Each structure stands twice: as C-alpha cells, then as structure tokens.
Amino acid sequence: MATRASPDPKxxxxxxxxxxxxxxxxxxxxxxxxxxxRSFSAQAPTQTLSEVAERAGLTRAGARRxxxxxxxxxxxxxxxxxFRLTPRILDLGFAYLSSMPIWNLAEPVMESLVxxxxxxxxxxxxxxxxxxxxxxxxxHKIMRINLGVGSxxxxxxxxxxxxxxxxxxxxxxxRLLAASDLQPLTKxxxxxxxxxxxxxxxxxxxxxCLVIQELEEGLIAMAxxxxxxxxxxxxxxxxxxxxxxxxxxxxxxxxxxxxxxxxREMSRLLEMQKG
Amino acid sequence: MATRASPDPKxxxxxxxxxxxxxxxxxxxxxxxxxxxRSFSAQAPTQTLSEVAERAGLTRAGARRxxxxxxxxxxxxxxxxxFRLTPRILDLGFAYLSSMPIWNLAEPVMESLVxxxxxxxxxxxxxxxxxxxxxxxxxHKIMRINLGVGSxxxxxxxxxxxxxxxxxxxxxxxRLLAASDLQPLTKxxxxxxxxxxxxxxxxxxxxxCLVIQELEEGLIAMAxxxxxxxxxxxxxxxxxxxxxxxxxxxxxxxxxxxxxxxxREMSRLLEMQKG
Numbered sequence: 067m068a069t070r071a072s073p074d075p076k077x078x079x080x081x082x083x084x085x086x087x088x089x090x091x092x093x094x095x096x097x098x099x100x101x102x103x104r105s106f107s108a109q110a111p112t113q114t115l116s117e118v119a120e121r122a123g124l125t126r127a128g129a130r131r132x133x134x135x136x137x138x139x140x141x142x143x144x145x146x147x148x149f150r151l152t153p154r155i156l157d158l159g160f161a162y163l164s165s166m167p168i169w170n171l172a173e174p175v176m177e178s179l180v181x182x183x184x185x186x187x188x189x190x191x192x193x194x195x196x197x198x199x200x201x202x203x204x205x206h207k208i209m210r211i212n213l214g215v216g217s218x219x220x221x222x223x224x225x226x227x228x229x230x231x232x233x234x235x236x237x238x239x240x241r242l243l244a245a246s247d248l249q250p251l252t253k254x255x256x257x258x259x260x261x262x263x264x265x266x267x268x269x270x271x272x273x274x275c276l277v278i279q280e281l282e283e284g285l286i287a288m289a290x291x292x293x294x295x296x297x298x299x300x301x302x303x304x305x306x307x308x309x310x311x312x313x314x315x316x317x318x319x320x321x322x323x324x325x326x327x328x329x330r331e332m333s334r335l336l337e338m339q340k341g
Numbered sequence: 342m343a344t345r346a347s348p349d350p351k352x353x354x355x356x357x358x359x360x361x362x363x364x365x366x367x368x369x370x371x372x373x374x375x376x377x378x379r380s381f382s383a384q385a386p387t388q389t390l391s392e393v394a395e396r397a398g399l400t401r402a403g404a405r406r407x408x409x410x411x412x413x414x415x416x417x418x419x420x421x422x423x424f425r426l427t428p429r430i431l432d433l434g435f436a437y438l439s440s441m442p443i444w445n446l447a448e449p450v451m452e453s454l455v456x457x458x459x460x461x462x463x464x465x466x467x468x469x470x471x472x473x474x475x476x477x478x479x480x481h482k483i484m485r486i487n488l489g490v491g492s493x494x495x496x497x498x499x500x501x502x503x504x505x506x507x508x509x510x511x512x513x514x515x516r517l518l519a520a521s522d523l524q525p526l527t528k529x530x531x532x533x534x535x536x537x538x539x540x541x542x543x544x545x546x547x548x549x550c551l552v553i554q555e556l557e558e559g560l561i562a563m564a565x566x567x568x569x570x571x572x573x574x575x576x577x578x579x580x581x582x583x584x585x586x587x588x589x590x591x592x593x594x595x596x597x598x599x600x601x602x603x604x605r606e607m608s609r610l611l612e613m614q615k616g
Contacts, residue, residue: 091409096374111440134366151437153473159434160491191428198428216435
C-alpha cells in the first residue's frame with residue numbers, strides 16, 4: 067500500500083492564506099526551512115542544491131542558505147554536491163512523541179493486545195483530513211501492512227479515521243469530509259459524504275468502528291477511541307488484518323472485547339496523567 | 342533507563358560557532374524556529390508563550406512569531422494560552438526515515454531475528470557522540486528497555502555505538518571519544534579513551550561487538566554493522582537482553598550467528614538499493 071504523501075504544510079480546512087504573509091505573525095524563512103526538510107523523501111533521499119530549491123519552491127540562493135544552516139546545526143550532511151538528512155532530524159519529531167507520555171504507557175497494553183489477538187495494533191491521531199500513525203506494534207505474521215510512525219492515511223476510509231471524526235461536532239466532521247480527496251480506492255470505498263457521516267455517527271454511538279476493504283482490497287480494520295479525562299478522543303487504537311484469515315465476524319466476536327478492554331485500560335492510564 | 346536529552350543543535354565535535362552568525366550561510370530565524378520545536382518534551386508537553394521563550398532562549402516577541410508560524414502551518418495548536426505540538430510534526434522525522442529505504446526492507450529481517458532469538462532488536466545510526474535509534478522490534482517479554490525511534494544513547498558505552506565508531510578512521514573515533522561525556526554509568530563502564538579505542542579496534546577486526554553492563558547494570562547487548570555498497574557502515578543492528586537470563590556465552594554461541602545472518606541479509610538488500 068502506498069502511504070500518502072504529506073500534505074502541504076497548511077491548515078487543510080481553513081486554508082488561512084492571509085496569515086501566510088511575512089510579518090509579525092509569520093516567519094517566512096522558518097516556514098521555508100521546514101519545507102526544505104520535508105523535500106527529502108523515499109523518492110529523494112539525497113538531493114542537490116538545485117533539486118532542493120525546485121522541490122521546496124525556493125530560489126537557489128534561498129535553498130543554499132537553509133541547507134547551510136541545517137548543516138551547521140547537524141541536521142544535514144553533504145559530500146559537497148549531494149545533501150542528505152541526518153538522524154538528528156528525529157529530535158524534531160521525537161520531541162513530540164516524548165511529550166505524549168501516553169505512548170510509553172500504551173506500548174505494554176498494545177503488546178498484550180497483539181499477543182492476544184495475533185494481529186497488528188496501531189494508534190493514530192487526526193491531522194486535518196488525514197490520520198497520522200503515532201505508534202505501531204506489528205504481529206510477527208508474514209502478511210502485514212508496512213505503516214511506520216509518521217505514516218499518513220486518509221481519515222474517511224480508515225477505521226481509526228472514522229473513530230477520530232466521531233469525536234468532532236457533526237458540522238466539523240462534515241467540513242473535513244468535504245475537504246477530503248474522496249476516492250473509490252476499492253469497489254467498497256464509501257465516498258458519499260452523507261453515507262460517511264452515517265458511518266461516523268454509528269461509530270460514535272457504538273464506541274467502535276469496523277472498516278472492511280475500503281482502503282485496500284483484502285484489508286479489514288477495527289478501531290476504538292482513547293479518551294482523556296475531559297472525555298475527548300485523543301487518539302484511536304486499531305487492530306488490522308487480512309480479511310481472508312480474519313473475517314468481520316471473528317473480529318467483532320473475538321477481537322472486539324480485547325480491543326475495548328485495551329482502550330479502557332489506556333484511557334484509565336490517560337486519566338491518571340496530568341495535562 | 343533515562344535516555345539522553347537531545348544535545349544542543351550544533352556539531353558536537355567541530356563546534357563551528359563562527360558559522361552561526363546571521364548572514365548568507367546562516368538563517369537565524371530558522372534555527373530559532375527549530376529550537377522552539379525542540380523546547381517541547383515529556384517535561385514540557387504544553388507550554389505558554391513565556392515558557393517557550395525561556396526554554397528556546399528567545400524574546401517573547403520572537404517566540405510569538407515562531408509559534409504563530411507553526412500554528413499557521415498546522416504544527417502547533419493552542420487554546421489561547423497553552424501551546425502544544427500536533428502529530429504533523431512527525432512529518433519532519435518521517436522525511437528522514439522514509440529517505441532511508443533500508444528501514445522498510447529491514448523490518449521483516451529484524452522481526453525474523455526477534456522471533457528466532459526471543460530478544461529485542463534495534464538499529465541505530467551515529468550522530469556525533471551519540472547513537473540515535475532508527476528502528477526497533479521489541480520482544481514480548483515483560484522486562485525490556487523502552488527506547489523508541491529517535492531515542493539517544495552515548496556511543497562509547499553501547500555495542501551499536503562501538504560498532505559505528507569502528508567504521509570511522511581511528512583518529513576520528515578518538516576525536517569523538519575525547520568529545521564524549523565519559524561517565525562510569527556502572528562499575529563496568531570503560532571510560533579510558535585508549536581502552537575504548539582498543540574495544541573499537543576489536544569490534545572492527547571481529548565484525549561484531551559485545552557490551553556487558555556498561556550502560557546499565559543487568560543489560561547486555563551485541564551489535565553488528567550494516568554495510569552499504571561502498572563498504573561503509575550505515576547503521577548498526579543489535580540484540581539486547583538481561584544478563585541474568587541471557588549470558589554472554591549464550592549471546593555469543595547461539596545468537597551471534599543469527600545476528601550476523603540478519604546483518605548480511607540486510608547489507609545484501611542495501612547493496613541492491615540505489616544511492
């Protein structure tokens with residue numbers, strides 16, 4: 067499965083372009099610098115100055131200043147022609163992960179769940195119209211999905227996505243769905259907004275969500291919410307598998323109780339935390 | 342085990358402060374922005390404007406401009422008083438991880454290794470005097486180390502660190518060790534530079550490295566290198582365990598062949614890759 071390319075670094079829904087003018091509330095050189103970091107990818111693991119300038123939409127001079135700054139700070143190395151990111155760049159994302167102590171507490175719970183149901187378990191948070199994986203415990207089966215921390219998938223066709231949309235006010239969920247790039251990824255994918263809102267409402271009502279082959283043929287996933295002290299869903303937890311070995315019936319009858327027990331335990335741990 | 346706080350974002354060894362003056366080769370506002378991102382942590386998951394300014398060493402006005410930029414770009418949200426990072430920040434680290442396609446190929450190999458030896462397996466790269474975890478496959482045992490992707494540990498007292506130092510020219514390894522904060526973390530920790538260089542040379546010669554209780558009492562780890570087409574070590578792979586259940590003899594006699602087979606397989610996959 068191809069994961070999503072990261073979206074443009076702007077609010078997907080509000081599209082607040084007025085705020086993106088240099089001045090007291092917008093530091094353009096900082097925004098450009100982040101764009102340079104994001105220009106590196108699996109397709110462009112090393113880049114020349116010209117390639118960075120083109121991908122990040124900068125002049126060569128602008129790209130050069132940013133790259134030299136990144137090099138001085140140890141985030142980029144170069145052989146004189148090709149530039150590449152260093153592992154120090156993980157300090158930026160890791161600062162986020164380590165700022166959410168839930169993930170440290172969550173891991174043993176997720177590992178127990180994986181050991182029990184023998185399927186992979188992931189946690190994701192909502193970012194605009196996408197879900198972003200924040201933790202994953204794979205099972206040791208050969209067939210499985212390769213979705214590391216930081217991977218993105220569309221919210222509308224994923225179980226975790228619908229569970230996360232279910233925590234939003236209905237008009238906000240509708241707005242996000244309307245802003246989504248709704249595509250029939252399989253012949254089962256729901257792309258009608260009213261039908262999607264009905265699925266979201268159902269997820270909200272029953273407290274869990276099952277999505278069968280809407281993201282990819284053969285894939286089935288079930289999600290439940292992690293709820294904080296204020297009653298808000300901070301992330302969703304899922305169990306995902308292959309529909310030919312894990313039917314909807316098996317998921318619902320044997321795995322759902324384990325998933326709900328895990329999310330209750332994690333929500334309890336969350337409640338005990340400050341902030 | 343406490344993982345290391347991230348170092349100052351400057352080259353640990355060269356300390357190139359001359360380059361950190363605003364101008365054609367240094368964009369100060371970009372560097373300040375990255376410092377703001379790094380100011381969020383497990384100790385400071387949410388911060389007020391004043392807290393960000395203090396932790397990042399900025400004026401309130403400067404911190405405000407950066408925070409508003411991050412907010413416009415969707416990397417930060419605020420309730421008006423408290424700011425926190427969003428999962429979108431993971432895009433930055435993901436740019437690095439996805440720019441190293443080895444990690445996608447590596448995971449199945451690492452999972453097979455974990456299934457075989459029943460101990461955790463990690464991969465790390467060198468960043469100055471530290472190693473940075475880039476991948477981890479935990480075992481499902483109860484006792485295990487919590488080191489997520491992006492975690493840092495000192496190179497001098499870790500098996501992966503010594504294996505990574507072994508790929509450097511001897512004078513460069515000596516320079517990094519001299520720049521390290523050498524501390525007797527346990528009564529077994531080697532902190533003498535010549536003795537450390539001898540261990541590094543031994544690791545280079547034998548192609549693997551065993552470190553017993555030098556990082557933490559009770560901890561044992563063995564590492565081997567991942568080598569690219571050019572013959573350079575791009576990362577190290579380890580197996581780590583508790584010394585009371587996994588002795589050095591067991592590691593060396595039963596796990597070492599599996600570790601070396603895994604690194605050979607991964608190095609072969611690496612060689613097939615471009616770049």
